[in-house]
Structure formats: structure tokens, C-alpha cells
Amino acid sequence: MPHANGHTNGAADSTLRLPVPGSTKSFWHTELHDLADHRSTPELPTECEVLIIGSGYAGTSVAYNLAKSESTATNSVVVLEARQACSGATGRNGGHIRPDLYGHIPTYIKRYGVKAGGAWAEYEIAHVQAIKKLVAEEDIDCDFTLTRTTDCWADEEAAKKAKANYELMSSLDLPYMDDVDFVYGPKAAGVSGVKDAKACATYTAGTLYPYKFIMSLLSRAIASGKVNLQTSTPATAVHEDAAGGFVVETPRGSIKAKKIVHASNAYVSSLLPEYSKAVVPCKGICTHIAVPEGKSAPYLTNSYIVRDNDKVLSYLIPRRDGGIVVGGSAAVFYPHLEQWYNNTDDSTLIEASKDFYDGFMQRTFRGWEDSEAYVSKAWTGVMGYSWDSLPHLGEVPGKPGQYILAGFNGHGMPVVWLAAKGIAEMVATGKAYEEVGLPWIAKTTVERLQKAEEGPEGGDILA
Structure with missing residues (x-):
């Protein structure tokens, strides 16, 4: 009242x-x-x-x-x-402190100009060192790790677009692009460890226990x-x-x-x-993947964004204990608006993608085929998406x-x-x-x- x-x-x-x-x-x-x-x-x-x-x-x-x-x-x-x-x-x-260097930044540059778009990227980049400093000053036990993040594109069309986007961003004399290492072609799979990668890019990022x-x-x-x-x-x-x-x-x-x-x-x-x-509430899905006792898998050091052959995006961080936290798969549940869009019910998983991460590591990463990695926990959260x-x-x-x-x-x-x-x-x-x-x-x-x-x-x- x-x-x-x-x-x-x-x-x-x-x-x-x-x-x-x-x-x-x-x-x-x-x-x-x-x-x-x-x-x-x-x-x-x-x-x-x-x-x-x-x-x-x-x-x-x-x-x-x-x-x-x-x-x-x-x-x-x-x-x-x-x-x-x-x-x-x-x-x-997902515990992923990953600045956006070329995702939304081209959109911001188109809308607001190169200076403003670049300034926003620099603002996000500044968080990695700012949080690193804060964690050290306050002596916070949160598994903070300064690392590289690896973006991968497995679909050939998406890889070509990523290459063109990288070349565009590099041509704008944005200093932060010097930190980006871009690989296109057959070497991308070997550099990234992602089986079907046609292109990959790495740059500085962080991970932690949020x-x-x-x-x-x-x-x-x-x-x-x-x-x-x-x-x-x-x-x-x-x-x-x-x-x-x-x-x-x-x-x-x-x-x-x-x-x-x-x-x-x-x-x-x-x-x-x-x-x-x-600001609209939207549900997402995240999982923890573990390897059974007695089994082994390659230890990942980088965090990842993986876009598979169907252009489904997943974000991933490795845990110090060898576990993996991975989520995303929005392209899978995107058509089912009622399951995620304008939805605040985090008591249930998103039905359309609740099983997407079963076998994810085996089908995605080299050396994980016989790991028997499994989803130990799956959950959902409600995010605020802006117009x-x-x-x-x-x-x-x-x-x-x-x-x-x-x-x-x-x-x-x-x-x-x-x-x-x-x-x-x-x-x-x-x-x-x-x-x-x-x-x-x-x-x-x-x-x-x-x-x-x-x-x-x-x-x-x-x-």
C-alpha cells in the first residue's frame, strides 16, 4: 500500500x-x-x-x-x-572474470564511436588487475587465478567471421588488442586443445570462487x-x-x-x-563436471569460451582440483522462451538444455575421451539482461x-x-x-x- x-x-x-x-x-x-x-x-x-x-x-x-x-x-x-x-x-x-574484447565491443563502437567502445573494453580489462589487487590486499581465499582465456570457434563460417572481426578490431589502433593472440586454421585445435576448433584467440583473464x-x-x-x-x-x-x-x-x-x-x-x-x-530476468544453466576417482584427464590451465559446430556457446573454467565449471548453451534453449525469458524460477533447471553438458568434455576436448567425466551438479540462476x-x-x-x-x-x-x-x-x-x-x-x-x-x-x- x-x-x-x-x-x-x-x-x-x-x-x-x-x-x-x-x-x-x-x-x-x-x-x-x-x-x-x-x-x-x-x-x-x-x-x-x-x-x-x-x-x-x-x-x-x-x-x-x-x-x-x-x-x-x-x-x-x-x-x-x-x-x-x-x-x-x-x-x-561461472567464476569467469573474462573481459569482452570483441563480442559486444564492435556494436558499441558502431553505436557510440571507437573512443567510447574502446573505453568500455578498457574498463572491463581493468577489473582483472583490480580484483587481483583486492584479493591480495584483503588476503581473500577465493582461488583467484590470473590466466589466459581461450575463445574457440568450431563452425567454419563462425571462424571466418571471428577472423574478420579480429582484423577489424586490430585495425582500430586499440592498445588492448596487443594482448590478443589469434590463430586461424588447422593449428587452432592444437593451440586450444578443442578438437574441432577452426579458430581460437587467447588473452589475459581471471578465474575465482565467486x-x-x-x-x-x-x-x-x-x-x-x-x-x-x-x-x-x-x-x-x-x-x-x-x-x-x-x-x-x-x-x-x-x-x-x-x-x-x-x-x-x-x-x-x-x-x-x-x-x-x-532489465529483464533471464534464466541460465551452469554445471560442475568431475572425473571419477581412478580416472585422469588433461589439466586445463586456461578458461574457455567454446562455440561448437552448431554455434552453441559454452563458458568454462578449470578448478584447481581438476574439476570443471561450465555453463551456457543458450542457443539450445533460446527457442523455448517460456523456459528462460522473463522467468525468475531458479528452483527448476531449463528443460531444453538440462542434459546438454552430459559428455561435454569428452566430445569437446582432446585427451578427455576416456575420462568418464560426468556432471556432478547442475543448477540455474536468474540474471538481469538489459535491453x-x-x-x-x-x-x-x-x-x-x-x-x-x-x-x-x-x-x-x-x-x-x-x-x-x-x-x-x-x-x-x-x-x-x-x-x-x-x-x-x-x-x-x-x-x-x-x-x-x-x-x-x-x-x-x-x-
Whole structure:
């Protein structure tokens, strides 16, 4: 129900979308952190300076950076989480810090110019070293590995397009392309280890255990005394408070806040309905592959993006114990929109591709044929896909004091950390978006929301 003296952000309860109970369990959640069901105080605080909605990568990173800010007072930040801490997409992803150097970048160059497109690529690249530095400074045990990522194309037509794209990007004098090693032709299979590879490219990237990484940041934020975590406490509505600031409703009561950070990604439109077309929840699938005791397989050192003969894309990271985390297969379930598009049910797998990764390593990689590798666990997660493939960052248009980090398109690992640092600075200091060093093309604006509202259903998602 709207506040008697203010404006309501959220839609009616009948359209409110919250994370479902009984979600599939990811490999990363095999051992839950001590803070999984943590409540810093038994009762919900009645007020705070900053309220953060969501405890995943985005919400936790903002909380951590606010805790580091000298302008943040003790007990001034509250983080609300609908389920367990880091139980959403962050705790279900592939652990892949892989910058995009030539996927969406040509599209951004066409839309916004070479300078802006190149700047976005550099922004993603900066995350690899930034997270490496953060992990070292905080001594975080999260299996961070600085490595190379290998992109492979097994379909000849796709390989030729990849070669042309590489040559185009190389011709634009973008310095970061010097890090890319591209191989086309018969040698690609030997270089990559992927049987049918017709082309491959490698460049610097990172891998980690995402749940351990985020929970370590969250524990440090709470230990600062500035951050109060409240799990199993979904935000169900936001109202403007007649006295200034906002009132946020939850099943456990309401809390007043001077500023709000919307970091619930796929669920952000529940409280910000103007984003219902701009950020759409989409399900994905991920698996953990193990090799039986007594069997062996080649140890992979690189992370991978593999596009098979049918142009089905899979992303993969090797684990230090020899296991593999691999997901993707969107091309398989793409035609079945009801199974994944605008769908927030992560309690069930995507039926069309739930068996896709059975035998994946054997049919894809050299030397794995007799490994008897098998899927030990499969799970799904709900991601926020944006209409134009860029995240929405900054102050919500027309709603001063409310900020958003959402719409990461299943590609949040090399995007969120620096975005969260920038948003935290905006929240703590009152600086404008343009003053905190974030790429201008990702700023959330009225124009971007209008394009999503007026454009074709799904935008880049369904293009």
C-alpha cells in the first residue's frame, strides 16, 4: 500500500517478483559461509543512512566500499537480502572474470564511436588487475587465478567471421588488442586443445570462487561496524517519506533510509517498474563436471569460451582440483522462451538444455575421451539482461537519492566491481555520475528507458 504522504516506487503486490524458495543448489554453495543466514541485529533497524537491496556482487561491493569510506558512520548502512546472503546469480555464476574484447565491443563502437567502445573494453580489462589487487590486499581465499582465456570457434563460417572481426578490431589502433593472440586454421585445435576448433584467440583473464570472494567482502564490511546485514528480508515496496528520504517495506516491518541502492539485478523492476522493459530476468544453466576417482584427464590451465559446430556457446573454467565449471548453451534453449525469458524460477533447471553438458568434455576436448567425466551438479540462476546489452548504473532518473546497479547480462564479473566503487562514491559524497570515472555509455537515463519501452520486445536479448 502506498505511503499516505508519498509516492510509491514498487508495483502492486500482485506483480511483485521475489526470489523463489527451494532454488537449485549451485556447486559454489556446497559449503555455506557462516554469514549465509546472518542478521546483524535480531530486529530490523528502524532507520539507516543507506539501504542496499541485494547482497550479491553489486550490493556487497557497494557495502564494502561504503564501509571503507571515511564519511560512512557506524551502523549507517543496511543490506537487505530476500534469501540467504549471495544466494542469487552471483553465487551461481561461472567464476569467469573474462573481459569482452570483441563480442559486444564492435556494436558499441558502431553505436557510440571507437573512443567510447574502446573505453568500455578498457574498463572491463581493468577489473582483472583490480580484483587481483583486492584479493591480495584483503588476503581473500577465493582461488583467484590470473590466466589466459581461450575463445574457440568450431563452425567454419563462425571462424571466418571471428577472423574478420579480429582484423577489424586490430585495425582500430586499440592498445588492448596487443594482448590478443589469434590463430586461424588447422593449428587452432592444437593451440586450444578443442578438437574441432577452426579458430581460437587467447588473452589475459581471471578465474575465482565467486561465492567465497563475495562472502569475504561482506564479512569485512560487517566487521567494520558500519554495515548491518538482514537476510531472509525481501524489500516489497518503497515509498517517499513526507519527512524526507524513503520508507522501505519488508515482511518484518519497515525501515527508513535517506538513500537507497537497488542492487537486486534481475528483480530490480519489482521496486522500479520503469525498468520492466530495460532489465529483464533471464534464466541460465551452469554445471560442475568431475572425473571419477581412478580416472585422469588433461589439466586445463586456461578458461574457455567454446562455440561448437552448431554455434552453441559454452563458458568454462578449470578448478584447481581438476574439476570443471561450465555453463551456457543458450542457443539450445533460446527457442523455448517460456523456459528462460522473463522467468525468475531458479528452483527448476531449463528443460531444453538440462542434459546438454552430459559428455561435454569428452566430445569437446582432446585427451578427455576416456575420462568418464560426468556432471556432478547442475543448477540455474536468474540474471538481469538489459535491453541494449549495457548495465544501468547511476542515480535513478527522476528519483534523487535512489541508485541502481543492474542489467549485467550474465557478464557481471568484469563489470560490477568498479561500478560499485563509483556508485559508493556517489552515495557517500554526493558526486555526480560524471565525476566518479564510470563509462558514460552505461549511465542510466530517461532516454535509455524510453528506448527499451518503445523498442522491440527484448531488444538485444532477443535480437
